[in-house]
Amino acid sequence: MKPNFSLRLRVFSLNCWGIPYLSKHRADRVKRLGDFLNMESFDLALLQEVWSEQDFQYLRQKLSPTYPAAHYFRSGIIGSGLCVFSKHSIQEITQHIYTLNGYPYMIYHGDWFCGKAVGLLVLHLSGLVLNAYVTHLHAEYNRQKDIYLAHRVAQAWELAQFIHHTSKKADVVLLCGDLNLHPKDLGCRLLKEWTGLHDAYLETRDFKGSEEGCTMVPENCYVSRQELEPFPSGIRIDYVLYKAVSRFYISCKTLKTTIGRDPHSGTPLSDHEALMATLCVRHSPPQQDASPTHGAAERSPLISVLREAWTELDLGMAQAHWWATFAGYVTGVGLLLLVLVCALVAGGGVREIAIMLWAPTVGLVLGAGAVYLFHMQEAKGLCRARAELHHVLGRARDAQDLGPESQPVPLLGQQEGDRAEEQ
């Protein structure tokens, strides 16, 4: 690689709002999206909420001359809704499905049926290894009383861990997607602190687009103005995040968003705004260390956000245990009722009423049993994330106490006591 190596990367990210039968003007918007992507010829287009595989196949066919490589990430019952179109050859593909993703009985929210995930593409560009991630986290339906908060924090943690563990040999890491998190939300801070990713909107010197970089704006005719009432300029929940891991330096030259309408015609491409970033990757100047060292100074906010996430997961676990216990008791009561009903039927006393009661009682036992099992699994998932957080917290605290000279590789025989023993 030449010492004056420089790579320009043009990236597009959009939550396409492509729900069959429900999203307005879907076919027209998908068509216009295809035209736009073909015209702009980005290096990578990372899309979310392409729920219909037919839409993906349509785009794949339409975009194949400009973006010869494409992938649709399948998961859950409906799918992850994630797909990607690339101008360059995709070396490797994998994905991770989030352990926790809402509740199956919240059918009208539907997130549980989607199998929300993070997709990973490994690209080799001029000898540089680029790990590009695309994701979509659980939606936030009520900011004041968010029953999915613990799940979203656990998802943010799993996302951060997946990036952390799969990008160790990458030169550049790129994450695009709809995080359903405001910039100062716990999940967003956790993700950024643990991975060292930078926010294109905050880093770029050349931003053009909606006010405060918002990606859901009241000007968009598909957005419910009522929902955005507490946020007059809109909300910023879609992101382009990046970092250079080694030897390289990455910067965001320009960042654009759409502003509630199609860049060319009038109607918007989606209820979200699209993000278009031009990134520049160069060799790291000697004085600059591009990769985050998690030195003593950087560790303090990491420790603080880890603690906060730990507390949130703890609350979520308590809630999950409460529901599991409640459902367990209801199952028990249902079983007792069932025994009683069977006894009444056998005894011949109030036979007709007993037969009428039999079906609802069996329904109660099965329903409550399923809820019990679901919340047991939820508690296990939250406990797993909390244990991993606890371990990282322990190591970060150790490193802070011992100071920078102890970093980064402890010697054989150095022991961490019961720090690794999660509760």
Next chain:
Amino acid sequence: MKPNFSLRLRVFSLNCWGIPYLSKHRADRVKRLGDFLNMESFDLALLQEVWSEQDFQYLRQKLSPTYPAAHYFRSGIIGSGLCVFSKHSIQEITQHIYTLNGYPYMIYHGDWFCGKAVGLLVLHLSGLVLNAYVTHLHAEYNRQKDIYLAHRVAQAWELAQFIHHTSKKADVVLLCGDLNLHPKDLGCRLLKEWTGLHDAYLETRDFKGSEEGCTMVPENCYVSRQELEPFPSGIRIDYVLYKAVSRFYISCKTLKTTIGRDPHSGTPLSDHEALMATLCVRHSPPQQDASPTHGAAERSPLISVLREAWTELDLGMAQAHWWATFAGYVTGVGLLLLVLVCALVAGGGVREIAIMLWAPTVGLVLGAGAVYLFHMQEAKGLCRARAELHHVLGRARDAQDLGPESQPVPLLGQQEGDRAEEQ
């Protein structure tokens, strides 16, 4: 690191058969396992089927002086059953839960409820980065008519992908666990071909233990002789697999298994045999390239096993689609019946019979609906694995066609056509 660097690593792996209330002499066996691990003082003890968290906590307390670091991998409803005890500090921990893991209605097999997973520990030993993985794949209940074959192949692929993507900066990779796969089974070959892992039993020059390295032997009093009838010496389904990724060379100095009984007392520690390996890691001699290059010669068996796995997943997908379609039709018939029953109740004709039929009809709709959703999810999971396999297959074929000079990093602009476009 000194040029004459050498590291000896003593590893223990055992499927502990620790099912509360069901496994015989569980408390006694766990106690003896603790005593044995304390006495032997391995570097790492990787355990499977520790289903009770109380057993883990008991072992943790008992082993803490010898193995100060420990972790229990939580997942699913019951748990993954995986845990680890380490003499050395654990730097990082994470896990991946397999997307497919049997069927919830196969309650008596129970695998679905466990949340089978792979756990990863990152250890830094004398400046060397060791990624140690522990796993347990879906059991094989009927070798002649294995309804879980596609799931196990998908699990082997997910395991291989997880190792592939998370071990890129590791110096040494170690995988221990109960794969529920015979050495020549498709899943085992797929795993070894894609990760480049070596089998300690096949590599070591000093093996002591059961005939042919079997880990379930008829001499073990907990093993059903009837189940092992087709295999007089037993079966080998537990493994210690390893590789050195870079700069290093790893070899298995000795491998021992228990032989159907406790090494010290008479009764066995489990229904599986324990594996005890002494591995030696040294700097790679200049003529030896420790990491697999997947050169043209190595690619041929990889392509062949990828093709075989692709076919198996395809069959699994067809089966899943068949079940989903069948359950879909049953749901439809159930809904029609429900309408009929409601009409009868409203009409007042044969009211009593209609009321009696109402509950089973609702049950049919809900049950068949759940089966439909489950098999839709199964098909998506298999399709995802098949798409990843297809991509790897395409790239392996490309590399074989182009010859070794095209490896390893293609230049910017090199395109793969529709190779990345999974069906």
